[in-house]
């Protein structure tokens with residue numbers, strides 16, 4: 085199974101709900117950075133994770149703590165006979181930045197849901213898979229669906245949207261890590277009087293339908309960026325540099341610390357990436373939209 089990273093083209097955030105989650109009005113786009121996951125028959129349960137060299141020396145969850153462990157437990161508890169025990173050998177090859185605001189863990193969860201459902205011949209209907217995905221994390225339903233989609237609720241209620249572009253991105257990962265809950269908490273302290281209703285995504289939806297990179301650049305919005313940049317001011321400097329090098333617009337991806345830059349064309353993206361490579365170890369290019377979790381071959 086192959087699953088893709090995401091960028092939030094619009095991330096409107098409202099004041100926290102009673103359950104602590106923030107209401108979102110977001111537009112996700114799946115982009116061409118991928119994790120590959122295989123699940124094969126075995127007598128016991130194991131998850132092995134390998135990371136691409138460009139991800140650097142990142143800390144991955146220890147045994148039992150991978151989100152894929154939770155996928156197996158949830159599928160067993162809800163879709164298998166009582167007392168069942170998950171058995172499979174799962175291998176994950178990661179190229180999506182870890183703890184980077186690109187939903188790499190969610191991508192693996194979506195891939196594992198589909199792969200284990202097939203391996204164990206559970207034949208879970210699509211709507212039930214989406215329900216299970218939402219229980220695993222707010223971003224996981226989108227990772228199943230992919231493409232470009234509007235997300236409401238806490239981000240888990242996803243609907244495909246009209247997207248007439250093929251968008252060129254530069255992606256600059258950062259191994260410094262920013263935890264998603266910490267960024268949301270910091271946003272609460274910065275904006276204690278935020279309205280309950282998040283800013284609507286209409287400007288981005290209109291720009292996507294136009295297919296015009298300049299229009300999308302003008303419409304991009306990430307409410308969490310202020311909190312991420314306040315915690316990591318160097319991200320603001322990086323965004324300014326990318327824009328000075330020719331990107332139409334730079335922004336923090338989700339809760340960060342990965343920064344993404346929308347460019348006029350794939351050639352322009354390569355030029356911006358080359359310029360940023362002068363001072364950054366890892367600068368990637370990507371395009372979107374691409375498919376959600378899908379079988380390879």
Ligand SMILES: C[C@@](CO)(OP(=O)(O)O)[C@H](O)COP(=O)(O)OP(=O)(O)OC[C@H]1O[C@@H](n2ccc(N)nc2=O)[C@H](O)[C@@H]1O
Pocket residue numbers: 092095104105106107108110184185186187188190220221222223224237238239264265268337338339340
């Ligand atoms: C910020 C976003 C934007 O797409 O992505 P990332 O930057 O993490 O990739 C998402 O909202 C992250 O979604 P995800 O990483 O699936 O979050 P979850 O596992 O559901 O929740 C982790 C924690 O984030 C906070 N959280 C998450 C979603 C939300 N709408 N409100 C929240 O306050 C809560 O503190 C929650 O305990």
Ligand SMILES: Nc1ncnc2c1ncn2[C@@H]1O[C@H](COP(=O)(O)OP(=O)(O)O)[C@@H](O)[C@H]1O
Pocket residue numbers: 143144145149150151152176181182183184185186187188189190192264338339340
């Ligand atoms: N398969 C996985 N891949 C990446 N991170 C995972 C995975 N399983 C659990 N995690 C944990 O989830 C957290 C969030 O990781 P990730 O999904 O990559 O980032 P983000 O939520 O910023 O998009 C990390 O701190 C990591 O330890």
